[in-house]
Amino acid sequence: MSVYYSKEHEWVRVEGDTATVGITDFAQGQLGDVVFVEVPQAGRHLARGGDAAVVESVKAASDVYAPVGGEVIEGNQALVDDPALVNSDPEGEGWFFKLRLADTHEINDLMNADQYKAFCDEQ
Amino acid sequence: MSDSEMSLPLDGWHRRLGARMVAFAGYAMPIQYEGIIAEHRWTRDSAGLFDVSHMGQLLIAGAGAEKGLEALLPADLAILKEGRPKYSMLLTDDGGIVDDLMVTRRGDHFYMVVNGATKEGDIAWLETNLPRAVVLDHMKEQALLALQGPKAAGALARLVPEVADLTFMTGDAFTVAGIRTWISRSGYTGEDGFEISVPAVSVEALADLLLDQPEVRPIGLGARDSLRLEAGLPLYGHDLDVTTTPVEADLVFALSKRRRAEGGFRGWHRIARELADGPIRKRVGLAVEGRQPVREGALVVDGEGNEVGKVTSGGFSPSLEAPIAMAYVPLADAVAGTTVSLAQRGRIFSAKVAPMPFVPHRYHRKGAGS
Numbered sequence: 424m425s426v427y428y429s430k431e432h433e434w435v436r437v438e439g440d441t442a443t444v445g446i447t448d449f450a451q452g453q454l455g456d457v458v459f460v461e462v463p464q465a466g467r468h469l470a471r472g473g474d475a476a477v478v479e480s481v482k483a484a485s486d487v488y489a490p491v492g493g494e495v496i497e498g499n500q501a502l503v504d505d506p507a508l509v510n511s512d513p514e515g516e517g518w519f520f521k522l523r524l525a526d527t528h529e530i531n532d533l534m535n536a537d538q539y540k541a542f543c544d545e546q
Numbered sequence: 547m548s549d550s551e552m553s554l555p556l557d558g559w560h561r562r563l564g565a566r567m568v569a570f571a572g573y574a575m576p577i578q579y580e581g582i583i584a585e586h587r588w589t590r591d592s593a594g595l596f597d598v599s600h601m602g603q604l605l606i607a608g609a610g611a612e613k614g615l616e617a618l619l620p621a622d623l624a625i626l627k628e629g630r631p632k633y634s635m636l637l638t639d640d641g642g643i644v645d646d647l648m649v650t651r652r653g654d655h656f657y658m659v660v661n662g663a664t665k666e667g668d669i670a671w672l673e674t675n676l677p678r679a680v681v682l683d684h685m686k687e688q689a690l691l692a693l694q695g696p697k698a699a700g701a702l703a704r705l706v707p708e709v710a711d712l713t714f715m716t717g718d719a720f721t722v723a724g725i726r727t728w729i730s731r732s733g734y735t736g737e738d739g740f741e742i743s744v745p746a747v748s749v750e751a752l753a754d755l756l757l758d759q760p761e762v763r764p765i766g767l768g769a770r771d772s773l774r775l776e777a778g779l780p781l782y783g784h785d786l787d788v789t790t791t792p793v794e795a796d797l798v799f800a801l802s803k804r805r806r807a808e809g810g811f812r813g814w815h816r817i818a819r820e821l822a823d824g825p826i827r828k829r830v831g832l833a834v835e836g837r838q839p840v841r842e843g844a845l846v847v848d849g850e851g852n853e854v855g856k857v858t859s860g861g862f863s864p865s866l867e868a869p870i871a872m873a874y875v876p877l878a879d880a881v882a883g884t885t886v887s888l889a890q891r892g893r894i895f896s897a898k899v900a901p902m903p904f905v906p907h908r909y910h911r912k913g914a915g916s
Contacts, residue, residue, distance in 0.1 A: 458862040
């Protein structure tokens, strides 16, 4: 199991051909208090870089893009019911959706934890 | 953060307290410290300290100041008593709102507080339109704090016991720990509280004294916005601008009785017509169905999807735990309980016109006891 990161501040945890996607602690810190989340339905096909989910804080709305493409297995209903999970546990209980990777090679274009940390330090 | 923003007198103080700074009205300002929802709730439950030093503080003096201002504002300054802030606005010839403001008679002059983003334009407008004998001073040496919330009076009275005698919309000069201040019992959160004009050189000392009070925490712009939205208070540049009139904006209370009858101020013809016949559209509150906020810029649409109005402020109400908004809607829809449709990013939302304030005001009015 490995965790990868996108420049759009998403994390992707990969187990075999299954990926769990959420937004990073850095991203939730930038957003502030999250009050609304919309996650994709199971069965939906997401193209890499396409709209996947919506996250809204008190101040602003943001789109979450699919860092990798594939078919959605599950959206996190617990997160829809309690959007503040994004703030309290962004890289755990606050995951957004799980998908079956269309092309496992796409993860090669993402950053590892050290690269992502360096990326955030530049922000 | 770009270097082009000006710094407020409390800039370093905000940063030491862990504020996240953003550009607002040309200044680097604190959007939040611990978080908008926590700060919002703290203000509603206890007392929040806001730095609003970006706002313009003006002194207007000289022969003809009262008459000169009455030509630009719909307020009855002739009967305005000493030390009583009055909500008013600068108007265009067509009744559009140049800015909304507070004006107070203080001895031989008027003290005016205007919005930060519009203050330079206001000053130019006033200098152009006031008689030559009237002198305007932009008090750049003054900072402005607001202390808001149900425990604000207790906290401030520990430092200045006399403020307990102020009631909503009254003000006076006070010395706090040797610092000369002007304090009015007013604010923009819907809560009891105070606005404190203080020399910029002393504002940090005063802010520290206030923050030493156990009821008081610093509050950023984010919560200021959600608090004023819940209180139903319009924000200039969003809910008000030169294309909106006081009647459309549901600010008829700010049109003093004598002025409404006599006119003699800019925009009166249109305002008188709208008072008689009703405006075409009106600012209302909206309770949005579901949980997703509908924000400024969303459209109010009719059954065929045609634009009939617009959302001018919107967000999530921490007190109600639901999305709320302000919008301009056709007059026929401006009735509490009317269902309206809103379009945002290709989606339709349903909302009900709701009475404002969304959260009841808790001002300390005269005769209400302590």
